[in-house]
Amino acid sequence: MNGDGWLLTKDERQEWLDALLRDGKRLIAPVDDEGLTLFRAVSTAAEASLEDYGNARWSPKEHQFPNTEALFSYSFQGDDVLLEDTPPDDQEQVLFGVRPCDAAGLTRLDDIFLGDQTDPFYARRKEATTTISMACDKSRPECFCTAVGGSPGGTEGSDIQLVPLPGEEVSLLRTMTPKGDELVAGHSDSWKPAGPEDLAKSEDLRVAVEQQIEHAPLAPEWSAALEGTFDHPLWEAVGERCLGCGICAYVCPSCSCFDVTDQGNAYCGTRCRSWDSCTFAQFTLHASGHNPRPDQPARYRQRVMHKFAYFPLEHDDRSMCVGCGRCVALCPVGIDIHQSVRTAVSAGASGEGSS
Numbered sequence: 001m002n003g004d005g006w007l008l009t010k011d012e013r014q015e016w017l018d019a020l021l022r023d024g025k026r027l028i029a030p031v032d033d034e035g036l037t038l039f040r041a042v043s044t045a046a047e048a049s050l051e052d053y054g055n056a057r058w059s060p061k062e063h064q065f066p067n068t069e070a071l072f073s074y075s076f077q078g079d080d081v082l083l084e085d086t087p088p089d090d091q092e093q094v095l096f097g098v099r100p101c102d103a104a105g106l107t108r109l110d111d112i113f114l115g116d117q118t119d120p121f122y123a124r125r126k127e128a129t130t131t132i133s134m135a136c137d138k139s140r141p142e143c144f145c146t147a148v149g150g151s152p153g154g155t156e157g158s159d160i161q162l163v164p165l166p167g168e169e170v171s172l173l174r175t176m177t178p179k180g181d182e183l184v185a186g187h188s189d190s191w192k193p194a195g196p197e198d199l200a201k202s203e204d205l206r207v208a209v210e211q212q213i214e215h216a217p218l219a220p221e222w223s224a225a226l227e228g229t230f231d232h233p234l235w236e237a238v239g240e241r242c243l244g245c246g247i248c249a250y251v252c253p254s255c256s257c258f259d260v261t262d263q264g265n266a267y268c269g270t271r272c273r274s275w276d277s278c279t280f281a282q283f284t285l286h287a288s289g290h291n292p293r294p295d296q297p298a299r300y301r302q303r304v305m306h307k308f309a310y311f312p313l314e315h316d317d318r319s320m321c322v323g324c325g326r327c328v329a330l331c332p333v334g335i336d337i338h339q340s341v342r343t344a345v346s347a348g349a350s351g352e353g354s355s
């Protein structure tokens, strides 16, 4: 939105972020939390931990779609039930240092929560959030954003993007949306304007990091073919190792499943929603005892199908997976969702094992 953007030193960046804090905004940044990098609210920009920052262990999803949140509280008063809304959290917040894959993952949540039926809790938080992404200056072994249409320099879901220019002490800052423009307004007057040569350097960096990622593409047009493997016996082999631990869903920037529970006693309580996972055995368990996904292969198949078949087929071929690689790196039994898709599509294409 702002042409070539600006070049910011680390000090200028911190001064700007600190000024946003003084304006009353909540600043959420990657911090070192006992050896793990996590997105947390900070009281000064200097707390952000960006040295050798690959990506956070958990995505920033929890600040847009909390792992547990109260929807309303209730109390019984005689024959009446009184309902009370949860006080809204309308504080403006800035998600800073979000990797491009995670910023793209947040847009998948938008598709779910701001689609045909808008979720008011999510919508309110979204309205109050501005996302500043940070382009990657190197890839990690598990990264495969380019295989699903993304890029280490992608701007989807970003209101502002920072690109650390190689060999220089400055980052290129560009705004992408009116929200981004608003966040720099009144601050950028003293910043050094960037030129086309700086944009060219950021493009060179994007290309160089893209070339580090060796994962083969997962073509969008595979969605229908993947869906066609639903009854293929390959899923037994692909999913039998899955433990149903749910780690993959919890660390994923785009997983959106939740459960709703009442927490309280005979007199009062709170209705909460909390993250859930389609790989949990109880996820689809009916009160009757029937479970339409009766075993782990069926549950793991659902995870793959939702990300790579059902969602893209309804959302212009956009994969629900943004290739952050967290589930690949953290699955305790080494299940690799990128490989699962390729195995399924190639088995389906060859007809191998199908009845």
Ligand code: SF4
Pocket: 241, 242, 243, 244, 245, 246, 247, 248, 249, 279, 300, 327, 330, 331, 332, 333, 334, 335
């Ligand atoms: S992290 Fe691995 S074992 Fe755990 S539910 Fe996901 S695929 Fe299954």
Ligand code: SF4
Pocket: 105, 248, 251, 252, 253, 254, 255, 307, 320, 321, 322, 323, 324, 325, 326, 327, 328, 337
């Ligand atoms: S499915 Fe795995 S690799 Fe894809 S976005 Fe989710 S956590 Fe990242």
